[in-house]
Amino acid sequence: MTLAEENYLKAIFHLDLESEDEVSTNAIAERMETKPSSVTDMVKKLAEKKMLIYKRYKGAQLTEKGRKIAAGVIRKHRLWEVFLVEKLNFHWDEVHEIAEQLEHIKSDELITRLDNFLGNPDFDPHGDPIPDKDGVLKRTEKKLLSELEKNHSGVCVGVKESSGGFLQYLDKKKIAIGTKINVLGKEFFDGSMVISVGNEQFFISKLIAENLYVQTI
Amino acid sequence: MTLAEENYLKAIFHLDLESEDEVSTNAIAERMETKPSSVTDMVKKLAEKKMLIYKRYKGAQLTEKGRKIAAGVIRKHRLWEVFLVEKLNFHWDEVHEIAEQLEHIKSDELITRLDNFLGNPDFDPHGDPIPDKDGVLKRTEKKLLSELEKNHSGVCVGVKESSGGFLQYLDKKKIAIGTKINVLGKEFFDGSMVISVGNEQFFISKLIAENLYVQTI
DNA sequence: TTACATATTTAGACTAAGCTAAAAATATAT
DNA sequence: ATATATTTTTAGCTTAGTCTAAATATGTAA
Numbered sequence: 001m002t003l004a005e006e007n008y009l010k011a012i013f014h015l016d017l018e019s020e021d022e023v024s025t026n027a028i029a030e031r032m033e034t035k036p037s038s039v040t041d042m043v044k045k046l047a048e049k050k051m052l053i054y055k056r057y058k059g060a061q062l063t064e065k066g067r068k069i070a071a072g073v074i075r076k077h078r079l080w081e082v083f084l085v086e087k088l089n090f091h092w093d094e095v096h097e098i099a100e101q102l103e104h105i106k107s108d109e110l111i112t113r114l115d116n117f118l119g120n121p122d123f124d125p126h127g128d129p130i131p132d133k134d135g136v137l138k139r140t141e142k143k144l145l146s147e148l149e150k151n152h153s154g155v156c157v158g159v160k161e162s163s164g165g166f167l168q169y170l171d172k173k174k175i176a177i178g179t180k181i182n183v184l185g186k187e188f189f190d191g192s193m194v195i196s197v198g199n200e201q202f203f204i205s206k207l208i209a210e211n212l213y214v215q216t217i
Numbered sequence: 218m219t220l221a222e223e224n225y226l227k228a229i230f231h232l233d234l235e236s237e238d239e240v241s242t243n244a245i246a247e248r249m250e251t252k253p254s255s256v257t258d259m260v261k262k263l264a265e266k267k268m269l270i271y272k273r274y275k276g277a278q279l280t281e282k283g284r285k286i287a288a289g290v291i292r293k294h295r296l297w298e299v300f301l302v303e304k305l306n307f308h309w310d311e312v313h314e315i316a317e318q319l320e321h322i323k324s325d326e327l328i329t330r331l332d333n334f335l336g337n338p339d340f341d342p343h344g345d346p347i348p349d350k351d352g353v354l355k356r357t358e359k360k361l362l363s364e365l366e367k368n369h370s371g372v373c374v375g376v377k378e379s380s381g382g383f384l385q386y387l388d389k390k391k392i393a394i395g396t397k398i399n400v401l402g403k404e405f406f407d408g409s410m411v412i413s414v415g416n417e418q419f420f421i422s423k424l425i426a427e428n429l430y431v432q433t434i
Numbered sequence: 435t436t437a438c439a440t441a442t443t444t445a446g447a448c449t450a451a452g453c454t455a456a457a458a459a460t461a462t463a464t
Numbered sequence: 465a466t467a468t469a470t471t472t473t474t475a476g477c478t479t480a481g482t483c484t485a486a487a488t489a490t491g492t493a494a
Contacts, residue, residue, distance in 0.1 A: 037455095
């Protein structure tokens with residue numbers, strides 16, 4: 001498994017979650033910020049290694065083998081993110097790039113020990129679930145804040161878009177993983193909301209509400 | 218700085234410590250387990266990048282710039298080794314390979330925080346000094362156990378050869394960094410010694426004595 | 435100093451991963 | 465169904481890093 005191969009499998013894994021069908025060459029290229037022709041070459045190689053099934057002009061689909069490898073990389077990425085935030089006191093919007101590098105370190109023993117050191121966490125600092133040793137990803141019953149109705153509450157469990165700007169906005173509003181959010185009002189014509197967080201009460205746009213995952217309570 | 222470039226600089230840095238002159242193509246090739254022709258290509262490239270001075274048929278010498286980069290990689294390697302042993306409870310003979318990978322992670326902030334998290338250690342688990350942020354390496358006054366005379370003592374501060382077998386031998390004999398060793402006797406014709414460690418007293422060969430660094434007390 | 439041994443470099447080839455430009459397949463619109 | 469647009473693949477080139485085999489320096493011993 002080279003670094004590039006791992007990154008392709010990871011990208012295809014993520015795209016696979018978003019749509020049932022096989023994932024297209026173009027979609028992979030866009031996500032990887034590379035050219036479709038490069039993708040064609042790589043998926044052919046990964047198909048030979050039995051990590052995915054590739055049909056010309058149709059796209060790619062991970063095999064069980066490919067899925068497990070991808071889940072393993074994602075597991076490492078998310079465990080390292082927990083380490084960076086919990087132990088090194090990084091802020092949750094600073095850890096992605098470093099974890100992109102750390103996720104490729106090869107040592108099963110290391111990951112087992114890191115997992116224990118961190119107390120076997122189930123979620124990363126963005127609220128995304130951490131696959132277990134066997135590549136199984138516990139699905140959470142999370143929904144978008146925008147789906148909550150007036151007078152309902154949820155606990156923030158993650159974000160959809162994790163751009164630096166958005167995470168900083170949440171930080172300013174004191175919203176983090178585990179924060180309880182109450183929906184006090186909802187304007188149906190523009191999707192904006194009035195919510196309360198702790199003692200504060202404020203207005204948020206539809207854009208914000210559609211990028212915040214909550215677990216209903 | 219690519220991964221390969223960093224590994225070459227690191228190798229040249231180590232060889233530079235062992236001998237004053239410029240380091241030879243063959244020496245680098247042997248240390249890197251590669252071919253001399255590959256080394257020639259790489260040192261030419263590093264010379265163009267002003268990281269070393271290369272003279273055909275003469276060898277290579279690091280510039281200040283190259284030295285700093287090499288020291289930075291070694292700093293990262295040794296800090297990660299401390300992390301693996303102190304925090305993840307790895308044994309000191311298991312950490313080298315993993316640290317070889319971790320040393321290439323690029324993030325100054327990460328290393329600063331890791332250093333603080335570990336309590337700004339001065340030595341790695343093998344007793345080797347950790348270069349500071351500016352690439353300065355504190356030289357220790359360590360000597361080989363074989364240089365100690367009868368009835369003198371030293372504290373184990375490191376090993377010269379760190380093969381798995383040797384480290385396991387030391388472990389069996391309960392010798393680790395910080396262990397006090399007393400020389401009870403020394404056979405001058407074969408260099409073997411009788412030493413005591415804690416309550417134990419035993420015989421060691423010249424080979425062992427020549428691969429163990431101690432600080433005299 | 436000539437001859438041999440050793441060290442080093444050069445030339446040319448290979449692999450992984452990427453790119454561009456052109457060709458081919460698929461999808462869509464009239 | 466034909467034409468057009470879009471997607472995907474192919475062909476050929478590029479770079480980093482490696483290798484082998486051959487050529488060239490350097491060092492050494494008689």
